[in-house]
Amino acid sequence: MLHLVDFDNMTPKELKQQVTTAIEQANAFLDNLDKQDTDSQSNINIAAQTALADISHFDHINLALDRSWGVLSHLNSVMSNDDIRHTHHELLPLLSAYGTRVGQHKPLFERYQAIKKDTIFFNSLDTARQRATELALQRFELSGVALSNEQQQQFADIQSQLSTLSASFSDHVLDATQAFALPLTDNQLAGITDSGLALLAQAGEQYKAKLLESKQKTEADFKALPSPYYVATLDIPVYLAVMTHANDRSLRETLYKAYVTRASEFDAHTNKKGESLNNADIMQQILALRAQKAHLLGFDNYAKLSLSTKMADSPEQVESFLRDLADKARPFAQQDLAQLQAAAQKYGIDDIQPWDTAYLAEKVKQDKFQLSQEQIRPYFPLPKVIDGLFNIVNRLYGIHAVEYSDSVSRWHKDVRFYQLFDADDSLIGGFYFDLYARQGKRGGAWMSGFQPRYKYINSNTDNSIDAQTYQQLPVCFMVGNFTPATSDAEGNETQPSLLTHNEVLTLFHEFGHGLHHLLTQVTVGDVAGVNGVEWDAVELPSQFMENWAWDSEGIALISAHVDTGEPLPQQMLDALLAAKNFQSGIQTLRQIEFALFDLLIHSDTPAPDYQGILQTLDKVRDEIAIMPTPDYNRFANSFSHIFAGGYAAGYYSYKWAELLSADAFSKFEEEGIFNPQAGKAFREHILCVGGSLPAKTNFETFRGRPASIEALLRHSGFGQSPQEEMQSNKEV
Template sequence: MPILAPDLHLVDFTDTAPSDLQTQVTAAIDQANTFLDKLQPINADTSTSVKSISAAQALTDVMTFDHINLALDRSWGILSHLNSVMSNDDIRHVHHELLPKLSAYGTRVGQHQPLFMRYKTIVNDEAFLATLEPARARAIELALQSFELSGVALPKAEQDEFAAIQSQLSTLSATFSDNILDATQAYALPLKEEQLAGLTDSGLDLLADAGKQYKASALEKGTLTQAEVDALPTQYYVATLNIPVYIAVMTHADNRELRETLYRAYVTRASEFDEHTNAKGLSLNNADIMGQILQLREQKAHLLGFANYAEVSLSTKMADSVPEVEAFLRNLAAQATPTAEQDLAQLQDSAKDYGISDLQAWDSAYIAEKVKQDKFSLSQEEIRPYFPLPKVIDGLFAIVERLYGITVKEQQHEDNHSENAASRWHDEVRFYQLFDEKNQLVGGFYFDLFARSGKRGGAWMSSFQSRYTHEEQGYQQLPVCFMVGNFTPALDGKPSLLTHDEVLTLFHEFGHGLHHLLTQVTVGDVAGVNGVEWDAVELPSQFMENWAWDAEGIALISSHVETGEPLPKDKLDALLAAKNFQSGMQTLRQIEFALFDLLIHSHTPALDYDGILSTLNGVRSDVAIMQTPDYNRFANGFSHIFAGGYAAGYYSYKWAELLSADAFSKFEEEGIFNPITGKAFRETILSVGGSLPAKTNFENFRGRGASIDALLRHSGFNDNHPNDKAAS
């Protein structure tokens, strides 16, 4: 069993009480502020009489401040992570109480003239700047850009206004996220026997497990007495809005009324149609919050001299302008529409066989599954037993070993208090160490893959700790990250059995993880995913999904949970044949989200809630081909743009998909397990992180600029407009 290296600096999660983390965060901010207080004003122009310092001394000060901030990155990173995966009233209270302090500190740093002038001193000394390693020079370039976007050049009154805006935005975004989580977990629908028709065994297991949780929660909250709980059936089925349960019902339930009921509940979460309240009795409706966020973002943009917030967002991305992104999205929509229309016609025709003459949103997943079974003889449930999570994980590790020469080893954790055990925040969590071809430790990562109460929905990689070295202090840390999912948990003594969609999600997040872990950059601000333009950061993750669509890759990640038999050839052929099933409609859906995001953030004046809904309806009128119910309030749960980092950047998924498809086409040309090509991808993309512009990294790998051809081919659109080409 590999020994845990001290350079991993792992967290003792048994000693992370919210109050302790609050103390640590506050102390870290105080320490950093003390340093800023003592930082003497200078002038970067040596021709003036104001005191100046050498570029070397300026860099020393910058690096010292970076090192001081490690304590804040760590304590706040832990608290933020726990608020996402183990949220409770105590954690949430401390997290939210600290947000204004964090915001104020971040604004102070971004507007701190003595610190800013040290960066200017470095770049003004061109001879000195030329001696720096590229990663350090890039970090300084990005820091100066960040200063400008933090209002460093604003008059004092406007700086104060900027700080107030930042503080309000951080609080509003956290409340938005809370409302979604609370609304999701507040919903529970006990089911009758006649509503269960069509549900698979695994789906019924999920509903029964939700039933057990429902009983326990009702007892704890006092909404049911023990006698009332005892009177309920032993096998009690409850539908919830947690994704594994929701998907199970929407995909397989024969009862159309049940599907519509659950659909309506899901798409109206945190809206005016949602009557749930939080623990304080407050409404969960996000409507006003959305309008306030847009208004504040617009104010921030105007203070910085931009016409709208979309321009602020794009100033740090690969894409140059709002018109460029909009043209990219609308062009891709035009490419996808013919295929999408065929997709819809196929569903509508099949729906008639099930007595549905007017196909609705709550029918699409159900009918799509029927079409898959009929056209491809493919059922997600039939292939689920061939993707037990332990086998998928082992196969995933085998694939990256063949590609990059790296080895993954699980750190056992029978005793959480053992000297050689990795502490965890939940029993389901697993910790792994990553070794290179010379058996040198590269970094570590945690898997937290199952849905549970108190955990934010979706899947993500959190780049908790970056690769970083501070030679003067003799300090080194290796990268560590959290990879989080909401998969179907293990039930009835069997391991978790994944759908192929869940397999793709695991590969996606692991691609992010590799980007973070395999970096050779030791300047934290541009190590791993740090400093990578947002519209390129999805490249490695979407790229990794390709191996879950390849026959040789699938052979490594699949075997029947009971017999160990490989995925039969007929099922493999069906799975691969169905790769582009409904790809047209899925692409238009992503474009709908991306275009909506872009338009609401480029609109001046800022939109209120009615304007937000009107814009969404307009986008649907432009690009969607299937009618959406009037009550659909998807936007009220759009956490990516209102509570995440994707504001005016959701297009990044499609932009990066173009890059990833084109990158993978090199493997298609040279062999998808070609170690030379894998080494090139690792060295030009994964290892360099944000130390070079993403465009440069891509061209270094591909030998040219990006082309849309591979994306159209991979999506099955290449026959729609065969002569239409574009590059990002």
């Protein structure tokens, strides 16, 4: 019942055929509904039970589309090449047109209405089906079902343009990231760690291969290049290796400028067609189209449209939340900056610039806590971290994972596949780990729940669906961009991937999303797992999971020296835990800066043009940031979360959900971090229910009260002001 994908035989051509066939079948079903309603002249008296059968039938037809398109979208993110990208983009208008037709299809809409209006029948349904019905009715309204024919066509055009523009934005960021390569001289390597040098050498080999392939170098030139050949790129592991450790300040500045000007007017790179990668025009088009969409649906701006489906009540509430949190974080951020300024003097830096902060922060961490990410990296080999992670969730939820990589088709040799079992050895679902950075893979980390838990019983009598009963268990992809394992010339692994603690946190974060998807007991696909969960609550399980990578008991399970197997020494453990909130004031303000910028550009009426976008960002920085930003910084041009992802007017969700996460974990702090009753309650009231109930209801059922900000402030180290802390220390 896992219904796994045969990636070995899944070509872009095959996926395109699957997508188009699925859309044709779904459109045929909608055509038949149109005919039924035309023949009967009215469906006012349609029976609720008949309506539910039609809806369930349609959901089942759409399963094939969700699956094939989900796989193609996934491959475009993790194995992008010209063929995959072309197929993906070619299908976008077709998908957009189909999605718009569904959202504006009145006969289908009226079937949902028939279920909702029949109070006795509606109340007899389980909560998941009730919730799915209510959310569907909301989606219809937000898809323009009530608009005039002319307005519906306008809405459809907007949706089509937005899907294409967002894909282009993402392409430009990926292409700009991978176009940059800077060969380094020996004197630029000072300070970079051994693991960093290995990454630079690996990037160098890839760079040489590209030069040879593009015929920019002859075979003789290729052989004349030094080995190892160190090349800096903008892939995150390489970028951070340089920005955190390179003593050469001008090198750090060069890399910083390249990173923050990707896909902007300052980026001279082009795609294979010779076209500019500048996202400026795309950004203003996206904002203008989103504003038009909001106005068509009766909203003042896109922020109000976005928040209509979230936990937060209004943009004003979100803005107040962000500004209040900024006020609480600012004194601590100023203290963080003072630490960096004191360290800067030791290294001949008179004025701290953004390309200095990671470097200085690492120096301060070493001085203050005797802690270095490189010192602790050997204690977090990826296989041990994964084993410890599985141990932790077994103790919390009674579940266990078993690897089946060798017997399962995968899209890349580095991908691992696991099945997840419950305490009684019943199969829960499956998941793939794709954790290493590589060419053709977009940056960042994410979980894709492409296959939800689902059950269908065919109640139709026409036998148009072969199976009378169909069930599938949840399967997901968990993706990261960690430092790869090192290999010899024959490709044999010589050392496993060694993670920084930040990478450990990322793995735990994505696995929290994965558990939310996998542990659901809901079989209505629209509200199973993460589906149907309000966007500003969907980060709760992921951020919640990170807490076990910050606890001494949890760290003991995920750490062992790669060579000796020795546990993380107590001195390093103490330093790691003491440094948990190091620079958290500055980091919090940075997150708030992004979130407030996102909220404001989607609240502006009319929507801002490119200069307006930059002006808004400058205004937010003036208010929130405590360090100046160079005028050339074009961070917004690669802000994929809001221009190519689902976080538009929703980036605040990370902080909003962090509040929920901290408060949820406080229950474990009170009752024991491996308390089985607390774990059972979190599984039952948060993970199992998916989107079948409002997130606020789920949280308050679990916690026994509304959420409180106190735990977030404490976890962030904001329990006392710096002045209060100093006074407390004096009194002690």
